[in-house]
Amino acid sequence: MMKNLYKHTDDGTPKGSVNREETPKNHTDEGKTERWRKLEISIYDGESDAYSWINKLECFFQMRDILEEEKIQAAMVALDGKALSWFQWWETCNSDIGWSDFKVAILERFQTSTTLNPFAALLALKQEETVEEYIEQFERF
Structure with missing residues (x-):
């Protein structure tokens, strides 16, 4: 017969065992979401490095599972100053714009x-x- 190598807790379950009903939050999808919840999009005002801002934004989008059609709206919320003024002008001059179009345009304007x-x-x-x-x-x- 095998000897029980686990030490038992007060409720009789072995220490170190995994209770499927009480999985720690960081091991669930919900915990994964909570882990990134406090991340915020950095604000871009047209003065700093646009390429770095785009890279950070794309990482943020990937971690938060932002849909392709939501990316421009999310980016617009993160614009300020002359970058926001430029975007408002650019958006009125262009129809049916996508995320790739936005990236090219903002880099051409500010980089x-x-x-x-x-x-x-x-x-x-x-x-x-x-x-x-x-x-x-x-x-x-």
């Missing part, structure tokens, strides 16, 4: 030309400061 053509920027990169700062500049491309 610097060196970032739109990273290969050219990489070729023009010169080490003028510390090696660490040079590496940081290199990693941007």
